[in-house]
Amino acid sequence: xxxxxxxxxxxxxxxxxxVQDLKSIALVSNTFYCHVxxxxxxxxxLKEGITYIELQQLSHLPILDLHLHIDLDEEYITNxxxxxxxxxxxxxxxxxxxxxxTIPELKELSRLPVTVLDLKYVSYIDDEWLDVIANFSxxxxxxxxxxxxxxxxxxxxxxxxxxxxxxxxxxxLLACLNITGIGLSELVNLPLRTLDVRHWDTGDRxxxxxxxxxxxxxxxxxxxxxxxxxxxxxxxxxxxxYLSSLNKLSVLDISCNLNLTWVGLRHISHLPLTExxxxxxxxxxxCLEIISDLKGLRKLDAxxxxxxxxxxxxxxxxxxxxxxxxxxxxxxxxxxGLKAIRNLPLTELxxxxxxxxxxxxxxxxxxxxxxxxxxxxxxxITDGGIAGLAHLKHLLCININECNQLTSKSLSYLQHLPDxxxxxxxxxxxxxxxTDILLQMKRLSVIVIDSYNLQEVIRIxxxxxxVLSYI
Numbered sequence: 298x299x300x301x302x303x304x305x306x307x308x309x310x311x312x313x314x315x316v317q318d319l320k321s322i323a324l325v326s327n328t329f330y331c332h333v334x335x336x337x338x339x340x341x342x343l344k345e346g347i348t349y350i351e352l353q354q355l356s357h358l359p360i361l362d363l364h365l366h367i368d369l370d371e372e373y374i375t376n377x378x379x380x381x382x383x384x385x386x387x388x389x390x391x392x393x394x395x396x397x398x399t400i401p402e403l404k405e406l407s408r409l410p411v412t413v414l415d416l417k418y419v420s421y422i423d424d425e426w427l428d429v430i431a432n433f434s435x436x437x438x439x440x441x442x443x444x445x446x447x448x449x450x451x452x453x454x455x456x457x458x459x460x461x462x463x464x465x466x467x468x469x470l471l472a473c474l475n476i477t478g479i480g481l482s483e484l485v486n487l488p489l490r491t492l493d494v495r496h497w498d499t500g501d502r503x504x505x506x507x508x509x510x511x512x513x514x515x516x517x518x519x520x521x522x523x524x525x526x527x528x529x530x531x532x533x534x535x536x537x538x539y540l541s542s543l544n545k546l547s548v549l550d551i552s553c554n555l556n557l558t559w560v561g562l563r564h565i566s567h568l569p570l571t572e573x574x575x576x577x578x579x580x581x582x583x584c585l586e587i588i589s590d591l592k593g594l595r596k597l598d599a600x601x602x603x604x605x606x607x608x609x610x611x612x613x614x615x616x617x618x619x620x621x622x623x624x625x626x627x628x629x630x631x632x633x634g635l636k637a638i639r640n641l642p643l644t645e646l647x648x649x650x651x652x653x654x655x656x657x658x659x660x661x662x663x664x665x666x667x668x669x670x671x672x673x674x675x676x677x678i679t680d681g682g683i684a685g686l687a688h689l690k691h692l693l694c695i696n697i698n699e700c701n702q703l704t705s706k707s708l709s710y711l712q713h714l715p716d717x718x719x720x721x722x723x724x725x726x727x728x729x730x731x732t733d734i735l736l737q738m739k740r741l742s743v744i745v746i747d748s749y750n751l752q753e754v755i756r757i758x759x760x761x762x763x764v765l766s767y768i
Contacts, residue, residue, distance in 0.1 A: 381406060391415040400429055407432035412464075417443040417471070424455025431458045440469040440493075447472040453480025460484060469493040478515035485518040492519065493526040495550075513539045524548040528574070534561030541565060552576035552598070559583040566590040574598040576623075582609025589615045596621035600647065603627065607634030614638055625649035625671065632656040639663050647671040649696070655682030662688045673698040673721065683707035687714065694719035697726070698745070698767060705730040712737045723747035723767030732758050 323330045381387065387409045392398060398419055403426070411433050416422065417440050430439065439462075442448040451473045457480060459465065465487050470476065473494070481494070494512065513532060516525065517539035525546060532554040540546070541564045549565065551557060552574045562575075562584055570591050575584060580602040588597065589612040597619060599605060606629045613619060614637050622638070624630055625647045635648075635657060644666050648657065654677035661670070662685035670689070672678060673696045680703055686695070687710045695711065697703055703725040711717060718740055722731075724747055732754055735741065746752055747767040755764050 381409075384409065387411060389413040389415075392418065400425060403429045404432065410435050412436060413438040415440045417441070417446070417469075420446055421450070422448055423450035424452055424458070427451065427455040427458045431461050433462070435464060436462050437464050438467040439465060440471075442469075442471040442473055447474055449474045451476060453477055453483070456480035457483040460487070462487065465489065467491040472496040478512045481512060482515040482518065485515070488521060489519055490521055491524040492516065492522055493524075494530070495526050496529040511536060511539075513537070516540065517542050520544065522546055526550040528552040528554065528576075530554060532557060532561075534558055537561035537564040541567070543568060546570060548572040550574040552578060555579050559587050562587040569593055572596040575602070577601040580605055582606055582612070585609040586612045589613060592616070592618070594619055596645075598623040599627065600624060601626040603629060605630060607631050607637070610634035611637040614641065616641065619643065620666075621645040623647035623671075625651065628652050632660055635660045642666055644691075645669040648675070650674040653678060655679055655685075658682035658685050662686060665689065665691070667692055668716075669694045671696040672700060674700070676701050678702065680704055680706040680710070684710045687711060690715060692717055694721075696721035698723040700725045705734050708734045708738070715740065717741060719743040719745075721745040721767075727751065735759055735762075 381390070388411060390406065390409075390411050390413065392415075398416075407429060412435050414430065414433060414436055415438075419426075419441075422441055430436075439459075441451065448470070451470070452475050456470075456476055459468075460483055466489060468484070468487075468489055468491065471493065476494075512530060513527065513536040516522070516527075520542060522543050523545050525540075525543070525548070528550050529552075532551065533556045537557070540549075546565075546568050547570060549568075549570055549572070553576065555578060557575075557578050557580075559581065566587050568591070571593055572595060573588065573591065574597075575588075576598045577600070578584075580599060581604045584602075585599065585605065586609070588594070592615075594616050595618050597613070597616075600623045603626075605624070605627045610624070610630055611634065613622070619638075619641050620643055622641075622643055622645070626649065628651060630648075630651055632653075639660060643664055646661075646664065646667060646669070649671050650673070651657075653672060653675040657675075658672075658678060659682070661667070665688070667689050668691050670686070670692060676699065678697070678700045683697070683703065684707075686692070692711075692714050693716050695717070697707070698721045701724055703722075705726050708720075708722070708726055708731070711720075712734055717738060720738070720741060720743070723745055727746075727748055731751065735744070735755065736759065741762060743763045743765065744755065745765045745767050746755070749766075752764050752766065755762060
């Protein structure tokens, strides 16, 4: 092991997830000591688990990225901000369970060179918080709120205080229900490249007055945007014209806007989009026809659109760069629709809950570039249908959850796939031969299964596998 090259040790040690283990490794040799002090604190495993007690002793290390887990111990709550404040090199701060963060503590941290501030776990934020956040002068990325935590106390007036963040490029304001286009228009001079304003509308939109600025109308002036997420915002066709000026836009998420039709999509058909999501938009075949004009498109999510049929799927055959396609929960697509797109360079395909049967898998056997395939919740697929997938030699991941006709015989067809690493078989393939077949799948690293008893058996017999429960 002493002869392993440094880059191999870098990879091995990146999996360390306990501070005490890290300290022990640092005692092995001068080389390891230097490695721990210089680079290992960026380990994605370790930074998820560091605690305040450990943090108190580590301020001399060049910690750049911190996911701090805060418990509810009184002393812990009182002092954690002081400990973090000593990390003079800190650039990325993502406090978890941070209900205990106070405005004075946040002020103390604003003197650090933080460039990424993720406060999605903070349960209450109002305009006063944004006053303090405006002091993080080096911020390039800011996230407030998530789908589980609405942020009704942030207003247009508070949002205007972020205009001093002259380096801000990525802004996520999820579920900020009382911000309007007026507040968003205050930020048009910032160098924003990513804007995520999902779930600003609860379905009770206040009628727009003559002097109001709509959400999408404000975005029209953010011409540097490359990624835009505006799902769950009750957007209408006539508002889509405001996006037509975003000539650098490559990623667009307009999912869950049920009032959009192909008429609105026409306004963006000239943009240089590489990814678009129209998930749950009540889209039709005409929408796919418009999308087929996006010649550079690489990823399309058109899931949960019951009006899309095989005829619409045929339009996608024109997208010669399309590599990732999701059409799950589109029950009116049949196997003939798949035939029309089999010459596309697809590496990822989702057709969950599409009433698929063995005729689908017969066609899928010719999708030779596939690396990820989701066939879950298609109970008509049988072991015989899975046999055809043995030709997909590049497959990394297959999801056959809830295909309840399948037995472990299906896995015997897949066991020789040379690259298969992830297997989802909850509510399928559950019989006494399962673990024996899994032993033959040498590259497998992750398995998702619903049977608790089988989970324990697999953990014992195949300890190298990551076994996850199906929820």
